[in-house]
Structures are given as C-alpha cells and as structure tokens.
Amino acid sequence: MWKYIINRLLRWIPTVLAVLLIVYAMAFFGAGDPIKLIFLRAPGDVAYNPERIEAMRESAGLNRPFIVQFGDYVLHLLRGDFGNSLTSGRSVGSIIANAFPITLQLGLAATALLAVLGTALGVIAALHHNRWLDNVISAFALGVWGVPVFVSGPLLMMLFVKGLNIMDVPYGWHGLFDSMVILPLLVLAITPMALIIRQARAAVLEVMSEDFIRTARSKGIPSLSIVIRHIMRPVLTPVVSQLGLIVINMLNNAVLIETVFGIPGLGQLAVTAITSSDYPVILALVFIGSTVVLTVNLLVDIVFPLLDPRALSKKEIKEA
Amino acid sequence: MKEKIKTVNTTTNIEEDVIKSLDATPSESLAKDAFLRLIANKGAVVGLIIITLLIFIALFGPYITPHDFLSQNLEMRNQGLSWEHPFGTDDLGRDVLSRVIYGARTAVILSISITVISFIIGTAVGAIGAYVGGKIDAFIVWLIDLTMSIPSLLLVVVINASLKPPLMRWMETQYLETKNTIFRETIWVDFVLVFGSLALIKWPKAARIIRGQILSIRNKNYVTAARAAGVSTFGILTRYIIPNAMGPVIVLFSAILGEAMVLESAFSFLGVGVRPPMPSWGNMISDGLRVWHLHPHILAAPAGVLAVVTMAFSFLGDGLNDAFNPRQWD
Numbered sequence: 052m053w054k055y056i057i058n059r060l061l062r063w064i065p066t067v068l069a070v071l072l073i074v075y076a077m078a079f080f081g082a083g084d085p086i087k088l089i090f091l092r093a094p095g096d097v098a099y100n101p102e103r104i105e106a107m108r109e110s111a112g113l114n115r116p117f118i119v120q121f122g123d124y125v126l127h128l129l130r131g132d133f134g135n136s137l138t139s140g141r142s143v144g145s146i147i148a149n150a151f152p153i154t155l156q157l158g159l160a161a162t163a164l165l166a167v168l169g170t171a172l173g174v175i176a177a178l179h180h181n182r183w184l185d186n187v188i189s190a191f192a193l194g195v196w197g198v199p200v201f202v203s204g205p206l207l208m209m210l211f212v213k214g215l216n217i218m219d220v221p222y223g224w225h226g227l228f229d230s231m232v233i234l235p236l237l238v239l240a241i242t243p244m245a246l247i248i249r250q251a252r253a254a255v256l257e258v259m260s261e262d263f264i265r266t267a268r269s270k271g272i273p274s275l276s277i278v279i280r281h282i283m284r285p286v287l288t289p290v291v292s293q294l295g296l297i298v299i300n301m302l303n304n305a306v307l308i309e310t311v312f313g314i315p316g317l318g319q320l321a322v323t324a325i326t327s328s329d330y331p332v333i334l335a336l337v338f339i340g341s342t343v344v345l346t347v348n349l350l351v352d353i354v355f356p357l358l359d360p361r362a363l364s365k366k367e368i369k370e371a
Numbered sequence: 372m373k374e375k376i377k378t379v380n381t382t383t384n385i386e387e388d389v390i391k392s393l394d395a396t397p398s399e400s401l402a403k404d405a406f407l408r409l410i411a412n413k414g415a416v417v418g419l420i421i422i423t424l425l426i427f428i429a430l431f432g433p434y435i436t437p438h439d440f441l442s443q444n445l446e447m448r449n450q451g452l453s454w455e456h457p458f459g460t461d462d463l464g465r466d467v468l469s470r471v472i473y474g475a476r477t478a479v480i481l482s483i484s485i486t487v488i489s490f491i492i493g494t495a496v497g498a499i500g501a502y503v504g505g506k507i508d509a510f511i512v513w514l515i516d517l518t519m520s521i522p523s524l525l526l527v528v529v530i531n532a533s534l535k536p537p538l539m540r541w542m543e544t545q546y547l548e549t550k551n552t553i554f555r556e557t558i559w560v561d562f563v564l565v566f567g568s569l570a571l572i573k574w575p576k577a578a579r580i581i582r583g584q585i586l587s588i589r590n591k592n593y594v595t596a597a598r599a600a601g602v603s604t605f606g607i608l609t610r611y612i613i614p615n616a617m618g619p620v621i622v623l624f625s626a627i628l629g630e631a632m633v634l635e636s637a638f639s640f641l642g643v644g645v646r647p648p649m650p651s652w653g654n655m656i657s658d659g660l661r662v663w664h665l666h667p668h669i670l671a672a673p674a675g676v677l678a679v680v681t682m683a684f685s686f687l688g689d690g691l692n693d694a695f696n697p698r699q700w701d
Contacts, residue, residue, distance in 0.1 A: 066513075066516075066517055066520070069517055070517060070520075070521055074521075074526075074529055077529055077530060077533040078529065078532075078533055080533070081532070081533020081534055081535075081536060081537060190414070193414070193685050193686060193689055194682045194685055194686070196685055197629060197633070197681040197682055197684055197685035197688075198677075198678050198681045198682060198685075199633045199636070199637055199677070199681065201636075201637060201640050201653075201656060202656065202674045202677045202678045202681070203678070205656065205659070205660060205663065205670055205674050206671070206674050206675065206678060208663075209663065209667050209670065209671060212664075213664075213667055220664065295520075299520070299522055299523075302522040302524075302525075303522050303523060303524045303525075306522075306524050306525070306641070307524075307637060307640065307641070310640070310641065311660065321525060321528070322641055322642075325528045325532060325641065325643055326642060326643070328532060330532075333525075333528070333529055333532070334529075336525060337521065337522075337525045337526065337529055340521065340522040340525050341520055341521040341522065344520045344521070344522065345520050348520065
C-alpha cells in the first residue's frame with residue numbers, strides 16, 4: 052500500500068512540472084515577454100523607447116535563456132510567488148487569494164449538492180428499473196449532460212425571473228448563504244450530477260442482482276434498509292472514482308457560470324486576464340487549475356483502494 | 372438403447388434448430404444490425420433528425436435566411452417576434468433568425484473541422500502508441516493523461532492567446548509580400564485559431580480510444596488466426612481491425628462533434644473565439660445576456676437552439692453507443 056502511494060506521488064511531481072513547462076513555453080514563445088507587452092499596451096509612442104525597454108528587460112532578467120527563466124519561475128512558485136499582474140501591477144498571489152475562496156465555496160457546495168441529489172436520483176431510478184420514473188430520470192440525466200452551463204444558466208434565469216417571477220435577477224456575490232447563490236449553484240451542480248445519476252443507477256442495478264441482496268431480501272429486511280446498508284457502499288465507489296472528472300468539469304464551468312452571473316471568482320478573473328492578455332495571471336490560473344485536478348486524481352487513486360480493496364489488486368496487475 | 376437414440380435425436384434437433392435460426396437471419400452485417408438497433412431508439416432518432424436538419428441548414432444557410440445577417444436597421448431595434456422577423460431583431464436591428472442560421476453555419480463548419488483534425492492527429496498518435504509500444508507508448512499515454520487533466524477551457528485560451536501574435540505577424544508579412552488582401556481578413560485568423568486550438572484539446576480523447584481499440588482487437592484470437600493463415604498486415608487491417616473498430620469510432624466521432632460544438636460556442640461566449648459581427652451562438656448568447664431583462668428573445672433564440680442541439684447530440688450519442696456496443700452499459 053505505501054509503495055503504491057509513494058509511486059503515485061512520484062508520478063504527480065513530474066506531471067505538474069510538465070504542465071507548467073508547456074504552458075510557460077507557450078506564453079514565452081507565443082506572447083513574448085511581459086515588459087514588451089506592458090509597453091506595447093502603453094498609449095502613444097512615448098513609452099516605446101527601445102533602449103529603456105532593453106534596460107528594464109535586463110534588470111528583470113528577461114534576456115536570460117528560456118530554461119533559466121523557467122527555473123526561476125518555478126523557484127518563485129515554490130515560495131508562493133506568482134509574479135505581478137501586467138495590468139494592475141498587484142501581486143498575482145493576492146489577486147488570486149481574493150477570488151479563490153469564492154470559487155472554492157461555490158465548488159464545494161455544488162459538489163455536496165450533486166453528490167446527495169445525484170446518488171438519490173440514481174438509486175431511485177434503479178429501484179424503479181424500466182418503469183416511468185426510471186425513464187424520466189435517465190432521460191433527464193442524458194439531456195442535461197450535454198447542455199453547456201452558459202445555455203442552461205440563462206435559460207433557467209429567464210424561466211425563474213421572467214416566466215415564474217419567483218426570484219430577483221441573480222447577479223454578483225453576496226456570500227454562500229444568500230438567495231442569489233441558488234441559481235448559480237444549481238446550474239453548476241446539474242451537469243456533473245448527470246454523471247453521478249448514471250453511475251449510481253448502474254451500480255445499484257449491478258448490486259441488486261448479487262446474492263447477498265437476495266439473501267437480505269429473503270430474510271425479510273425492508274428494502275429501504277437494504278439500500279442503506281448494502282447498496283450505499285458499492286455505489287459510493289464509482290462516485291468517488293468520478294471525482295476527478297467532476298472537478299475538471301466544475302473548473303471549466305466556473306469560468307462560464309461566473310461570467311453569466313457576475314460572480315468575482317477565479318473564473319471571472321480568468322476571463323478578464325484573457326481579454327487583457329495578462330499572462331502571469333493566466334499562467335497562475337492554469338497552474339492552479341491543473342494542480343487541483345491532478346491532486347484530486349492522486350487523492351482518488353489513494354482513497355479508492357481503501358473503499359474497494361479489489362481495485363488495488365486490479366490496478367497492480369494492470370501496471371505489472 | 373432407446374434412451375440413447377432419444378438423446379442423439381434431441382441433439383441433432385437442437386443443431387438443426389441452430390442451423391435453421393442461422394438461416395432465418397442470413398448473416399446480417401454488423402452495420403445493418405446496429406442501424407436497426409439505432410432506429411428502434413426514439414431519442415436517438417429524434418437526435419439524428421435534429422442534427423441532420425442542422426447540417427442541412429448550415430449548408431444551405433445563405434439560401435434560406437430571410438434577411439441579411441449583417442444588415443442593420445436602427446429603426447427596427449429590439450423588435451419582438453413577428454412574421455417579418457420570426458425571432459425578432461437584436462439591438463442593432465439585425466434579424467435574429469438569420470443570425471441564428473449563420474451561427475449554425477459557424478458551429479457546423481468549425482466543429483466538423485475540429486473533429487476531423489483531432490481524428491487525424493488522434494489516429495496517428497494512437498496507432499503509433501499501439502504498434503510501437505514500449506517507452507514511446509508509455510510517453511504517449513502519459514501525454515494523453517496530462518492534456519486531459521488541464522481544464523480544457525483554460526488551456527484552449529492559453530493556446531489561443533499564444534498562437535495569435537505569431538500568426539498575426541505571419542499574416543502581416545505575407546500581406547506585405549504578396550499584397551493579397553486575403554491575408555488581411557482577421558476572420559480567418561479567428562477561425563484557424565479556434566479550430567487549431569480546439570483540435571489540440573480534443574485529439575487526446577480520440578487517440579486514447581483508437582489506441583485502446585487497436586490494442587484490444589489486435590490481440591483477439593481471430594486476428595491471430597488470420598495472421599497464422601498468412602493474411603498480410605494490410606489485409607488484417609482492412610478486413611478485421613477497421614470494421615471491428617468502426618462502432619466505437621462512430622460513437623467517438625459523434626461525441627467529439629458535439630463537444631467541439633459546445634467548446635466553440637463557449638469559446639466565442641467568452642469573447643476569444645469567433646468575434647462579432649460574425650455570428651456564433653456563443654457570442655450571440657453573450658450579447659443577449661446584456662439586454663435579456665428587457666428583450667429576452669435576443670438571448671432565448673440562440674440559447675434555445677444550442678440547448679436543443681446539444682441535447683440532440685446527447686441522445687444520438689447514447690443511441691449510437693447502445694447500437695454499436697450492445698453489451699456494454701454506460
């Protein structure tokens with residue numbers, strides 16, 4: 052077990068470094084260096100003085116070879132220093148520190164919501180296998196999975212605000228316990244929920260055909276407690292294994308959702324950074340995003356065998 | 372003695388039955404079989420009809436739009452629904468229906484190019500991985516996992532942002548050298564960047580599945596048997612591997628097509644993909660969001676159409692999956 056965990060950890064580090072290298076190289080060779088970008092943005096030709104720019108590049112160490120600069124960037128990253136924003140000049144670390152908690156709260160709340168609702172719907176669908184309730188839930192999961200959040204968000208907003216007139220226009224961030232958070236949360240949770248519904252449904256259907264469920268039934272145990280005692284555990288395993296996919300889905304959707312509902316989180320930060328080519332911010336966001344995804348995958352790999360000991364032996368056989 | 376004869380008789384009966392049943396369904400081809408299963412699925416059929424309609428609309432867009440998608444009419448701004456303008460007009464007095472139709476053109480052209488490019492890259496890389504094996508294969512698998520673990524929207528944006536300046540510079544030098552105005556059309560830069568960067572995101576998915584298909588089919592007994600019988604590599608490829616991989620590949624093609632369409636509009640929604648005045652459903656939704664409280668139809672038209680199309684892709688994809696992989700539940 053320990054060998055397995057250490058093995059996973061050792062693979063995690065070069066992967067994160069490789070992501071960073073790819074993104075850094077793209078910004079470095081594609082966009083050019085930050086000093087030039089700052090000056091090209093300055094109005095008029097006044098600021099465009101080649102000698103001064105050269106001097107500033109020299110002092111910022113930007114005329115060193117690529118690999119040296121990349122090494123420097125990584126060393127700064129290890130100390131938690133992401134550099135400074137090109138547009139505002141503030142440190143990227145502090146900008147992100149303001150936006151991150153909002154996205155994190157939204158993401159965690161949405162994950163909790165979708166885990167509970169998704170498993171419940173999946174279990175209900177499986178218990179009504181091939182009856183109308185199952186068909187409705189399955190069709191809902193299938194339809195919802197494809198629709199992007201910047202479509203479902205506005206459509207639901209129009210329905211709730213204009214059609215049913217049951218809420219105010221949700222805009223901005225007023226804390227997690229404000230009513231304005233309901234719609235963004237729902238929209239963020241609804242797409243990955245489809246994944247959980249299908250997984251949970253499949254898992255329950257598989258478990259229901261197993262001998263120990265038949266035994267439990269024949270002993271006269273009511274079906275609700277059968278579900279809770281015997282089915283929940285096998286259902287949670289596929290749900291946990293989907294966590295990496297869910298997190299990546301949420302990070303992508305956060306960018307779109309926060310634009311639709313004007314929430315000042317990481318997603319909106321990304322959009323403003325992109326439209327103003329603020330590379331240090333973009334770089335930091337891609338780094339954080341992929342590190343989160345890779346870390347979740349790592350945690351799933353570590354936790355998964357604890358939930359389902361069969362998985363470890365299967366994996367080891369596959370790798371050998 | 373009697374008993375023995377009886378048993379013999381029953382076995383021959385069973386064999387006859389089997390032969391009869393085989394005769395009754397004269398070796399239906401895999402494709403026909405799959406097609407029959409597909410059209411038995413109502414959701415998939417509806418999805419297929421909607422997508423066929425979409426491609427038709429995209430192809431014949433210029434002939435069926437009631438108005439010019441660019442012509443502005445400031446006296447007719449933000450009009451509601453009418454016979455003249457079935458989806459109303461937007462804040463510049465442009466006909467929304469015509470813009471939605473042209474948006475379909477953008478979506479279909481871009482997503483088909485994205486899918487084809489990512490399939491070419493994916494097939495090449497996946498096949499190399501499966502056939503060469505060893506360290507190169509391990510590297511390819513690692514690269515696929517790596518690209519799939521970066522949030523795609525952010526990666527696309529980075530690729531887009533870093534490819535744009537060199538491409539613009541190249542276009543400018545080409546223009547100065549050739550004086551050909553085609554190099555001044557920034558719309559092509561947008562298009563190339565969108566499908567270039569989206570194909571870079573989508574190929575790993577294609578590569579992973581194609582690699583898996585090649586690996587699993589290559590080790591099947593019938594392929595070994597064919598090889599032992601002296602069938603050439605080309606023969607094995609065309610007679611066994613390609614037909615058997617066809618099902619999953621078709622499923623994959625429809626999935627990537629749908630995802631590419633969503634990504635293209637998401638990208639344009641964020642303002643980095645197809646830029647106005649060229650209509651894309653994404654930038655129309657983004658425009659619509661600014662005025663939706665007063666003029667909901669400007670937002671509802673593109674969002675509604677995109678919702679219908681994405682659902683159609685989901686149902687078709689699910690139907691294709693059931694049709695081609697009947698035993699696999701997913």
